[in-house]
Amino acid sequence: MNGGKNPLVSIIINCYNSDEFLKETLESVINQSYQNWEVIFWDNQSTDRSAEYLKGYNEPRFKYFYAPQFAPLSTARNLAVEKASGKFLAFLDCDDVWIKDKLALQMPYFDDENIGLVYSDFDLIMQSDTRSAVYMFDGFKKMVCKPHGRQNVLKRLLKSNYIIFSTIVVRKAIYDLTGGFTNEFKHNEDYEILLKVSLASDAACIAEKATLYRIHGGNNSYQNMDISFQENRMILQSLPSKKEVKEAINRNEVRFLIHNLIHKKELKNIKTIFGSLAMCNALVQVLQFKFNRFFITRSQR
Numbered sequence: 149m150n151g152g153k154n155p156l157v158s159i160i161i162n163c164y165n166s167d168e169f170l171k172e173t174l175e176s177v178i179n180q181s182y183q184n185w186e187v188i189f190w191d192n193q194s195t196d197r198s199a200e201y202l203k204g205y206n207e208p209r210f211k212y213f214y215a216p217q218f219a220p221l222s223t224a225r226n227l228a229v230e231k232a233s234g235k236f237l238a239f240l241d242c243d244d245v246w247i248k249d250k251l252a253l254q255m256p257y258f259d260d261e262n263i264g265l266v267y268s269d270f271d272l273i274m275q276s277d278t279r280s281a282v283y284m285f286d287g288f289k290k291m292v293c294k295p296h297g298r299q300n301v302l303k304r305l306l307k308s309n310y311i312i313f314s315t316i317v318v319r320k321a322i323y324d325l326t327g328g329f330t331n332e333f334k335h336n337e338d339y340e341i342l343l344k345v346s347l348a349s350d351a352a353c354i355a356e357k358a359t360l361y362r363i364h365g366g367n368n369s370y371q372n373m374d375i376s377f378q379e380n381r382m383i384l385q386s387l388p389s390k391k392e393v394k395e396a397i398n399r400n401e402v403r404f405l406i407h408n409l410i411h412k413k414e415l416k417n418i419k420t421i422f423g424s425l426a427m428c429n430a431l432v433q434v435l436q437f438k439f440n441r442f443f444i445t446r447s448q449r
Contacts, residue, residue, distance in 0.1 A: 158232035164192040166242030182251035190228035222329040222337035243362040244314040250358040264322035264349025268315040268358035269293040275364035295355035302346040306396035313338040315359040336379040377404040
């Protein structure tokens with residue numbers, strides 16, 4: 149049922165060999181105080197016990213789909229959304245956890261028809277002590293999600309993606325306007341959707357840390373930074389040509405160059421940083437952003 153005051157929320161869970169933390173994830177859905185939901189569980193041809201764990205609940209709201217062939221996450225998410233019946237979509241990774249009131253706290257904000265996205269702050273669960281996991285943990289700890297009512301978050305997202313995808317609920321009518329995930333993206337398909345949703349609607353953020361985001365060896369985006377910067381380039385270049393978008397493109401290029409200088413010791417493109425006034429301004433903005441995040445983090449200790 150899609151009921152008026154408690155509309156159906158379709159929770160999209162894409163799975164590929166994710167049985168290690170899956171039970172905790174599913175329990176956090178079952179225990180939601182908001183109960184009008186369905187789970188669209190898209191099994192991307194797992195070979196572990198993921199399907200067994202899901203089917204073991206005998207829960208009619210868990211709807212299981214086995215992929216006819218393995219697909220990248222962006223494609224798999226599109227296929228899962230096609231099966232959704234709800235007027236709202238939530239996305240939950242198989243290693244993340246929701247607090248019991250997450251949906252109950254978020255859904256009332258959608259009484260405002262101008263709000264297409266509601267997200268939350270988050271907390272971290274550390275499952276790995278590898279160098280790259282620690283690097284990732286340090287980066288996520290600096291992300292700041294302050295609660296707010298209805299506002300447009302596009303300009304802030306253009307500076308950096310600060311929204312954890314497992315925290316969001318999005319109005320499906322707005323999601324449909326975006327055209328869904330771009331199939332060719334391997335890592336930043338969530339960032340693309342957030343930007344496109346923010347082009348079409350306003351957002352709100354609840355005060356509670358409603359999602360626990362788990363860092364472990366399998367989700368380490370630090371190891372894929374080159375691809376991430378390249379996908380960001382494509383995403384930003386596809387947006388309407390506005391001043392703030394052009395500035396975001398320049399910032400991404402500067403960050404990419406700085407990343408290569410630090411981690412690859414590449415000097416051949418250093419002159420590009422100082423090749424134009426726009427790039428110099430982007431460099432200043434990036435350094436200022438990092439400076440501000442450092443002192444925000446220090447003040448919260």
